[in-house]
Amino acid sequence: xxxxxxxxxxxxxxxxxxxxxxxxxxxxxxxxxxxxxxxxxxxxxxxxxxxxxxxxxxxxxxxxxxxxxxxxxxxxxxxxxxxxxxxxxxxxxxxxxxxxxxxxxxxxxxxxxxxxxxxxxxxxxxxxxxxxxxxxxxxxxxxxxxxxxxxxxxxxxxxxxxxxxxxxxxxxxxxxxxxxxxxxxxxxxxxxxxxxxxxxxxxxxxxxxxxxxxxxxxxxxxxxxxxxxxxxxxxxxxxxxxxxxxxxxxxxxxxxxxxxxxxxxxxxxxxxxxxxxxxxxxxxxxxxxxxxxxxxxxxxxxxxxxxxxxxxxxxxxxxxxxxxxxxxxxxxxxxxxxxxxxxxxxxxxxxxxxxxxxxxxxxx
Amino acid sequence: xxxxxxxxxxxxxxxxxxxxxxxxxxxxxxxxxxxxxxxxxxxxxxxxxxxxxxxxxxxxxxxxxxxxxxxxxxxxxxxxxxxxxxxxxxxxxxxxxxxxxxxxxxxxxxxxxxxxxxxxxxxxxxxxxxxxxxxxxxxxxxxxxxxxxxxxxxxxxxxxxxxxxxxxxxxxxxxxxxxxxxxxxxxxxxxxxxxxxxxxxxxxxxxxxxxx
Ligand SMILES: [Zn+2]
Numbered sequence: 001x002x003x004x005x006x007x008x009x010x011x012x013x014x015x016x017x018x019x020x021x022x023x024x025x026x027x028x029x030x031x032x033x034x035x036x037x038x039x040x041x042x043x044x045x046x047x048x049x050x051x052x053x054x055x056x057x058x059x060x061x062x063x064x065x066x067x068x069x070x071x072x073x074x075x076x077x078x079x080x081x082x083x084x085x086x087x088x089x090x091x092x093x094x095x096x097x098x099x100x101x102x103x104x105x106x107x108x109x110x111x112x113x114x115x116x117x118x119x120x121x122x123x124x125x126x127x128x129x130x131x132x133x134x135x136x137x138x139x140x141x142x143x144x145x146x147x148x149x150x151x152x153x154x155x156x157x158x159x160x161x162x163x164x165x166x167x168x169x170x171x172x173x174x175x176x177x178x179x180x181x182x183x184x185x186x187x188x189x190x191x192x193x194x195x196x197x198x199x200x201x202x203x204x205x206x207x208x209x210x211x212x213x214x215x216x217x218x219x220x221x222x223x224x225x226x227x228x229x230x231x232x233x234x235x236x237x238x239x240x241x242x243x244x245x246x247x248x249x250x251x252x253x254x255x256x257x258x259x260x261x262x263x264x265x266x267x268x269x270x271x272x273x274x275x276x277x278x279x280x281x282x283x284x285x286x287x288x289x290x291x292x293x294x295x296x297x298x299x300x301x302x303x304x305x306x307x308x309x310x311x312x313x314x315x316x317x318x319x320x321x322x323x324x325x326x327x328x329x330x331x332x333x334x335x336x337x338x339x340x341x342x343x344x345x346x347x348x349x350x351x352x353x354x355x356x357x358x359x360x361x362x363x364x
Numbered sequence: 365x366x367x368x369x370x371x372x373x374x375x376x377x378x379x380x381x382x383x384x385x386x387x388x389x390x391x392x393x394x395x396x397x398x399x400x401x402x403x404x405x406x407x408x409x410x411x412x413x414x415x416x417x418x419x420x421x422x423x424x425x426x427x428x429x430x431x432x433x434x435x436x437x438x439x440x441x442x443x444x445x446x447x448x449x450x451x452x453x454x455x456x457x458x459x460x461x462x463x464x465x466x467x468x469x470x471x472x473x474x475x476x477x478x479x480x481x482x483x484x485x486x487x488x489x490x491x492x493x494x495x496x497x498x499x500x501x502x503x504x505x506x507x508x509x510x511x512x513x514x515x516x517x518x519x520x521x522x523x524x525x526x527x528x529x530x531x532x533x534x535x536x537x538x539x540x541x542x543x544x545x546x547x548x549x550x551x552x553x554x555x556x557x558x559x560x561x562x563x564x565x566x567x568x569x570x571x572x573x574x575x576x
Contacts, residue, residue, distance in 0.1 A: 047563060049428065049563035049564060050563045052428070052429070052432060053428075053432075053557075053559075053563065055432075055436075056432050056435060056436055056557070059436060059439065059440070060439050060440070060443055063440070063443060064443070074443070074444055089429070090428070090429045090432075092399075093398070093399040093429060093432065093433050093436075094432050094433070094436045095436075096399045096433070097398070097399060097402055097432065097433035097434065097435075097436035097437040097440070098436040098437065098439065098440040099440070100399075100402050100403035100406065100437055100440075101402070101403075101406070101436065101437030101438060101439070101440035101441035101444070102440040102441065102443065102444045103403070104403060104406045104407055104410065104441065104444075105440065105441040105442075105443075105444025105445050106444045107412075110403075235573065336404075337403030337404045337406075337407060338400055338403070338404055339399075339400065340397065340399040340400040341399055
């Protein structure tokens with residue numbers, strides 16, 4: 001196996017995107033994504049069984065499309081990589097079944113890796129940004145997770161500083177969109193509705209930000225109280241809800257509350273740990289206001305912000321392949337074939353089921 | 365050689381010669397843990413020199429989460445080798461196994477019988493068979509269908525089928541059923557998994573009131 005610049009195919013099926021990525025070392029060759037989002041839209045959120053069925057049908061065409069785009073053959077692969085968690089168990093298992101079938105078929109090593117750490121690895125593929133420096137704080141925000149991490153080494157030392165105790169930020173956008181009568185997914189809809197609104201119009205609560213919360217939950221997030229506050233406000237002020245300008249103010253004020261708490265806690269983490277670097281990842285990074293506020297306040301705090309291209313921020317297979325390529329380059333042995341899906345895989349487990357060291361990285 | 369995979373109940377894999385001779389077989393009866401089991405079992409039955417020409421896979425019915433693991437692995441394995449996939453209703457494979465066992469035991473082979481498997485949620489899945497045809501494939505005359513547990517026996521009585529509960533689908537029988545169908549130029553199933561149920565979701569209503 002080429003350990004320095006391995007050719008890796010990554011499979012990601014932790015939520016509603018079937019992602020197949022191919023990398024050669026730190027070079028992105030293909031990032032193919034089939035999304036079942038449209039199928040979930042009528043339900044107002046991701047339905048696990050619908051997602052799992054869609055993954056099964058999307059995988060083979062996505063792998064074929066990724067190979068064609070990368071202009072490589074399956075026989076060229078040095079390794080296969082797959083997300084083993086965290087995520088929706090039934091969805092993860094489709095990717096794991098495929099990854100094992102493919103790895104055994106080809107006789108290639110298999111690397112089972114952590115989805116959240118994969119989001120950080122996505123940054124490595126952004127070659128214009130220069131190398132990722134350590135340590136860095138990482139804020140990962142999507143429909144499935146809201147996590148604040150301290151990354152000392154992508155392949156060896158990632159610490160969870162905090163995460164949401166209830167809804168993910170993206171979920172809060174979806175739920176508030178419904179309150180405002182906007183379709184799913186809520187993020188872009190709220191962004192659009194908020195464009196002309198006053199972010200200071202309504203002082204919505206900032207979850208887990210009171211002095212009394214800060215002892216136990218300094219870096220944790222909570223968005224369910226905010227969602228309820230918006231719903232309460234909308235019910236109490238039907239005339240605002242019925243009016244474009246009023247709705248814009250509610251949307252902008254809600255968005256500001258989410259963005260404020262995300263950025264404040266991320267920059268707190270940077271300051272507390274003396275880390276002048278912040279990496280953003282996850283689909284909610286598409287939110288323009290979040291990027292704006294993060295860049296503005298980080299600059300004031302002397303913190304450098306890195307944001308990978310949006311196509312690498314949402315769930316994708318390239319980040320999984322990139323993490324595996326980094327692991328291989330660092331000398332990590334492959335995973336054994338015995339791992340399963342772990343829907344709550346802790347971020348400290350960067351790779352699961354690491355095989356006992358065998359010379360040359362051969363599978364035992 | 366044909367690789368057979370079935371995860372409609374436990375996890376079962378086998379490699380057979382086209383005439384049915386079993387080269388290797390391995391299974392895990394665990395009705396969960398398909399994702400964990402599938403890779404090691406595949407490695408166990410495959411030898412580096414095996415020239416696998418087709419992958420036969422059980423399409424269910426069976427609990428969805430496990431069923432998909434086998435189908436995903438089978439499709440990816442076939443893709444990796446550039447070989448075709450042969451979908452087989454899992455009940456057809458189970459029926460073929462029962463009929464071959466009966467033949468060995470010298471039992472009557474012509475009476476209708478039902479392959480019955482656990483479909484969870486207080487339901488059974490069943491298919492009714494009547495002997496084998498000239499191609500050596502079990503003849504399915506009804507199913508696969510779902511029946512509530514307490515209605516199954518009445519349904520089977522109405523069909524005149526003896527009940528035969530099955531707790532494991534042999535992967536060698538998946539491969540053999542596929543092999544016999546292939547030899548006869550037939551296909552036994554489409555590429556659609558036999559879910560028999562829609563995804564269990566309800567459309568959202570209006571947002572709930574938060575104030576009294
Ligand atoms: Zn994600």
